[in-house]
Amino acid sequence: MTGPTAFRTSTEPRCWQCGALASPNRSYSVLLVADCHRQLEAFGYPVIRGRRLDKLRLSVPRCARCQSRTQISGVIVLCGAFAGAVIASVFWPHIEPPSWLHWNTEGIIGIPTAIGLVIGLVVTMIGVAKKRRALRLRSVTDYPPVNTLRQAGWDFPSS
Ligand SMILES: [Zn+2]
Helix, strand or coil: CCCHHHHCHHHCCECCCCCCECCHHHCEEEEEEEEHHHCCCCCCCCEECCCCEEEEEEEECCCHHHHHHHHHHHHHHHHHHHHHHHHHHHHCCCCCCCHHHCCCCCCCCCHHHHHHHHHHHHHHHHHHHHHHHHCCCCCHHHCHHHHHHHHCCCECCCC
């Protein structure tokens, strides 16, 4: 069927992260919460009223490539943490934690493993963040509706 609707390309949703055409079922879902007593403005987004917290979900348009990039980033960070743990336990088996840490040496995993894990995690997270900046990908937390809602008092569940 052809008609005016066939020429909607300029109004098609664009991937917020890279600007490519967004895929309808690849959008990124953002959850925001607020104290239910505050009865915050939701700007037309559906709000799930809770006993303590109101919840609001909005989706950020995204393309398939950015979705897989996000998933790959997660795998890379996990691999980095694992590699750090292995490298540290093999090459520095006698590494000691700084004394101010009061580390319980009877822990489940060894100290070199734990230190390597943290270093591997941090190093790969920095690497992934740098790569994202190099690709000029925008973060979902910079999505304007998310900003508007956060200025109104909504926030991410963890903070
Ligand atoms: Zn994209």
